[in-house]
Amino acid sequence: MNPIIKQAINFFFYETSKIFILLISIIFIVSFLRSYLQADKIKEFLSKKHTIVGNILASIIGTITPFCSCSAIPLFIGFLQAGIPLGITFSYLIAAPMVNEIAFVLLLSSFGWKIALLYWAVGIFLAISIGFLLGKLNLEKYVEDFVWQIKTKNTQTETLEQLSLKQRAINAFFYTKELVKSIFIWIILGVAIGAFIHGFVPQELILKYCSKDNPFAVFWAVLIGVPIYANAAGSVPIINALVQKGLPIGTALALMMSITALSLPEIMILRRVLKPKLLFIYVGIVSCGILLVGYLFNLLKLN
Amino acid sequence: MYKFKVLGTGCTKCKKLYELVQKILIDHKQNTQLEYINDIMQIVELGILTTPALVLNDKVLHTGSFSEEQIKALIIRNIKDESNN
Numbered sequence: 363m364n365p366i367i368k369q370a371i372n373f374f375f376y377e378t379s380k381i382f383i384l385l386i387s388i389i390f391i392v393s394f395l396r397s398y399l400q401a402d403k404i405k406e407f408l409s410k411k412h413t414i415v416g417n418i419l420a421s422i423i424g425t426i427t428p429f430c431s432c433s434a435i436p437l438f439i440g441f442l443q444a445g446i447p448l449g450i451t452f453s454y455l456i457a458a459p460m461v462n463e464i465a466f467v468l469l470l471s472s473f474g475w476k477i478a479l480l481y482w483a484v485g486i487f488l489a490i491s492i493g494f495l496l497g498k499l500n501l502e503k504y505v506e507d508f509v510w511q512i513k514t515k516n517t518q519t520e521t522l523e524q525l526s527l528k529q530r531a532i533n534a535f536f537y538t539k540e541l542v543k544s545i546f547i548w549i550i551l552g553v554a555i556g557a558f559i560h561g562f563v564p565q566e567l568i569l570k571y572c573s574k575d576n577p578f579a580v581f582w583a584v585l586i587g588v589p590i591y592a593n594a595a596g597s598v599p600i601i602n603a604l605v606q607k608g609l610p611i612g613t614a615l616a617l618m619m620s621i622t623a624l625s626l627p628e629i630m631i632l633r634r635v636l637k638p639k640l641l642f643i644y645v646g647i648v649s650c651g652i653l654l655v656g657y658l659f660n661l662l663k664l665n
Numbered sequence: 666m667y668k669f670k671v672l673g674t675g676c677t678k679c680k681k682l683y684e685l686v687q688k689i690l691i692d693h694k695q696n697t698q699l700e701y702i703n704d705i706m707q708i709v710e711l712g713i714l715t716t717p718a719l720v721l722n723d724k725v726l727h728t729g730s731f732s733e734e735q736i737k738a739l740i741i742r743n744i745k746d747e748s749n750n
Contacts, residue, residue, distance in 0.1 A: 401714040432676035440714040536732035
């Protein structure tokens with residue numbers, strides 16, 4: 363066999379097995395710990411916090427809870443109903459999709475500890491500061507009126523507290539199995555697009571249009587990333603390929619943050635509970651925050 | 666009669682849960698019912714924060730991400746529980 367092909371195959375198996383071993387172990391640990399963190403407990407806990415402490419806690423909790431954009435509405439309404447301030451609810455909504463264990467593992471295996479930790483820290487910082495800012499702007503009147511009028515019944519819920527340690531571990535194991543199965547396709551898709559970029563997109567193209575010397579590159583990255591709907595599993599391999607082609611790390615992380623934090627489907631879902639003005643402010647401020655992060659990271663010269 | 670409801674906002678996970686519950690309930694057809702609800706107001710009124718959710722006779726059994734094994738065990742346990750009463 364051609365030694366280059368052999369090397370490529372070895373590389374592929376080494377890389378994918380590394381990613382999957384990391385993914386399986388970290389998802390298992392996180393989902394085990396998560397069995398102690400039910401959404402209604404979080405709601406109760408956050409409803410007692412009203413200052414920046416609430417923003418900080420909401421952002422951190424957001425990073426370790428699983429989030430699917432289809433839960434955005436019930437969660438949003440439920441939080442506000444429980445008396446959690448709007449700004450703290452936004453902190454949670456920003457952190458949950460953008461910063462999670464899958465993004466962390468994938469960044470770790472493609473870019474190393476430094477970038478993975480940096481992404482995590484900056485994501486939490488953005489969620490805290492944007493939520494805090496939005497909370498100060500008195501935007502409650504721009505939440506759709508029906509949200510404030512819904513009466514929530516206090517329903518009986520199957521209690522999970524009595525679960526034994528063993529049962530929690532078994533649940534976490536099955537959950538890990540299913541999650542890895544469902545993001546598998548995203549990773550393969552991401553790797554495929556990444557391979558396409560690797561093979562067919564000329565380096566000059568990226569250097570010409572996306573280098574640090576082009577002040578608009580980060581802006582375009584965010585503008586392209588916002589409407590795109592993809593999760594961390596699919597976007598990291600693509601971003602990795604772009605960085606190898608010379609895309610500055612700040613621009614790359616801004617692209618990834620805008621893909622995961624905001625998406626067209628999520629904006630359309632949020633429109634059901636936010637009046638256009640608030641929706642516009644929300645998307646605008648989050649985009650600006652990501653933009654700033656991108657420029658800052660490019661200045662730090664990390665790659 | 667066990668009235669099961671799967672509540673979701675129409676995402677793939679929610680449909681997956683509905684199909685899974687449907688499959689599990691095949692052996693208990695004579696005394697169970699299954700309904701799919703995607704009305705946000707109803708979801709919120711039940712106090713559900715994360716979807717998909719599984720409800721049995723107005724009792725919330727499960728919310729959020731799930732695994733097949735977990736749902737299976739949950740349903741079988743609850744059908745047994747109530748038949749003992």
